[in-house]
Structure formats: structure tokens, C-alpha cells
Amino acid sequence: MIQVLLFAHLREQVGQDELAIPENQMTVAELRTLMVHQYALHIQDVMVAVNEAYAVDTDVIYDGDTVALIPPVSGG
């Protein structure tokens, strides 16, 4: 199981602040594709963090990892 955290407009669009993806292993790129197809999210600008660190498309996500979709930030 992979936990996916949602923030800002993604959270509002999906209507919940996290999703549970029933996978044991997938790449970040595969997760992106899933988000687009299954939830119709626009995530070109969205960065992905795995266990609180930014990840690239080829990084692998494992069962138990916490993934976060990070839309362009606007703190400060």
C-alpha cells in the first residue's frame, strides 16, 4: 500500500487529503500516470516527494512509503 498525500488545489479537487494506492512497487512516473488517469489531476507542474524528500520520475516507490504530490509552492 502506498499512501499519497494531497495538498492545496489537488486536495480540494479530489475532495480528500490522502489516497491509498494498492500497489507494492511503482516508479514515480507510473504514479504520475495513475494520478492523471484515475483522478484526472493536472500534474505537469507538480513535484513528487517520497518520504518527505523530492523524487525524480525514475525513483521507485515501495509498499509503506508516503508519497506527497507537491503543487508549485507559495510560502513566504
Next chain:
Amino acid sequence: MIQVLLFAHLREQVGQDELAIPENQMTVAELRTLMVHQYALHIQDVMVAVNEAYAVDTDVIYDGDTVALIPPVSGG
């Protein structure tokens, strides 16, 4: 009479914080010469302010003006 204010090491060197110069009119350059000859002050680095504004050597000082010798500043 021209009042000359002294600060920092110049004040300490002369031993007083102001001088009264019995002149009716002189240039800044002439005042500088006077300070060097009469009080043995080293004033190459010293700026001169007349009535609280920085002045150049050719500016004229008149009776009643307040002159200040401004050593290199070190505020902040």
C-alpha cells in the same frame, strides 16, 4: 566669528569640543590650513561640514556659520 565643532579623536587631541575662530570670511581650504598650522591636526581624511552640510574646499564660510570637522565616520 566662526564656530568649529570637533569630534572623536580630534576633540580629544585638541582637548575641547569646539573652537572659536575670529574670522569674518574664509574658504574651507583656508580653514583646513589654519587647523593644521595652529592646532597641528592631521586632517587629510577629514571632511568639513558647514551648517550641517558637507562642503568642498572652495566653499566660503562666513561669520556666524557653524563648521564641523568630520573625521572618517564609523557608525552602524
Next chain:
Amino acid sequence: MFEIVTAPISIGKVIEEVGHRNAGAIVTFIGTVREMTGDKKTIYLAYEAYEPMARAMLAEIGQQIKKQWPGTITAIVHRIGRLDIGEAAVVIAVSSPHRQDAYAANRYAIERIKKLVPIWKKEHWAHGETWIGNQQESVSYTNKDI
């Protein structure tokens, strides 16, 4: 001190955190909620964060600063939740023996925050609300006019 808080930020405490006997300069940046952006009037802002990651990244920025400008000490506090006009959203304090480093490091901190730290603000305008989409504050990617 690298914190995400919900209560008003005590600017004095953030400054105290970086002051020490060999600090000759302390530069602080306070990001406050501005009323007008162009001709749009903000009523209030709502900030949210991915808190554990945001906190860790603030601390990491502090570490990078210490490496790049030795002798500096940095503290960063970012507030989340509802913020009204004039309130401080972020306070960054950097102390240094010399002023050049304190300015440069402080500037670096806010630029990194605006690029990388997972915090988002939603502007509540007079006639709608908008998630602000990037650190340049120019592009928004959703705009739900009510």
C-alpha cells in the same frame, strides 16, 4: 529554530535566537500579508503546509547557509492557517560577524523557501479565492470565482 506555527510569530524571539557575542549584523526578513496585488484586494490568506517536510526543509536551508556562509546563524519560522492583512507569514533572521553575509544568506533563505518548501497560500479576494501557484506570485492555476 526552524518551525511551522499556527499562532502569531514573535519577531523578537526569532531575532533573539540568532543573536550572540560575535554577531555584528542581524538581517531579518518579514513576509507580511499585503492587501493589494495589482488592483485585486486581498481579504485574508490561508496557508497550509506539508508540515514535517516543510520543517525539515527549513532546517536544511539553515544547514546549507551555515556551509555557504560560515559563522552565520539562521532561524526561520513560518506561520500557517488564516492570516489577516499586515500579519507576518514568515520571519527569517540571520546573524553574522559581517553584514554582507547576513544579507546574502537571508536573501538565499527566502528564495529557497519560495521555490522548494511545501507551503501553499490561498488568497481570499473580495470576489473569490485562488491558490497561488508559484513563487513569482504571477501564475495561478485554479481560480474559483464565486
Next chain:
Amino acid sequence: MFEIVTAPISIGKVIEEVGHRNAGAIVTFIGTVREMTGDKKTIYLAYEAYEPMARAMLAEIGQQIKKQWPGTITAIVHRIGRLDIGEAAVVIAVSSPHRQDAYAANRYAIERIKKLVPIWKKEHWAHGETWIGNQQESVSYTNKDI
């Protein structure tokens, strides 16, 4: 607010002075008394000023900033008299709708102060005292070792 004072500076009050509804950024510079300069240990500093001219020049720096960076508001307070290690000698606060201007204007203010405003500091070391001779803090022109 452009002042020469003898009492401790309230940093919070200087910041409040420049905060307003359209300030998105407030940058402050606090110049504090540093203990070590190279391997020399400062015990305390004594600042003196040509007060009326210093005050007028601080206000003039504020005017120049307003012209060069429209929309900024500046406040500068410089303390004189005896200052101990860690105490604030000068506090400069600049607010601006956008942060770049606040940093640039603040930096400009301290550079102008260190070059032009008639304020002098005398360092009291463990083994003597020295009038500090220029804003780079590198050349002293008298050095009365006791």
C-alpha cells in the same frame, strides 16, 4: 522615524513604524556590538555623533530611498553612548510591496550610514582604546594603547 537615541533601541517599534497594509516585505538590519575583531576582544563601544547633522542625514537617506525605490518606507534609529557586547547600535527597517526593493534599499541605507553619517565609535579593548577610522573597520588612525 529617523532618530539618534541614547537608550536601548526597541527593534519592534522600528519595525512597526514601517509596517502597513501594502507592505509585503519588511527587511531589517540590526548592527550589534561584536566581541571579537580578529584576535582583539572588545569590552564595550562608545559612540558619539554630531547629532543634528546625523539626524538630518538619516532622514535624507530615507528620502533618497523613497525616490529610488518607490513604495518603500524606511525607519532608522542609531544609538550613541556606551554600548555593551550584543547591544544594537543601529536598526534599519524598510518595508516594500515586494522583497527585492526592501533588501536593496536596506543595504543602501547601511552603506550610506557607514560612509556619510557623522557618528563615530571608539572601541574599548582589553588593553587600550581606539577610535575606529572608516566604515570598512580596517584602518584606525589613532591607537592609544595604555
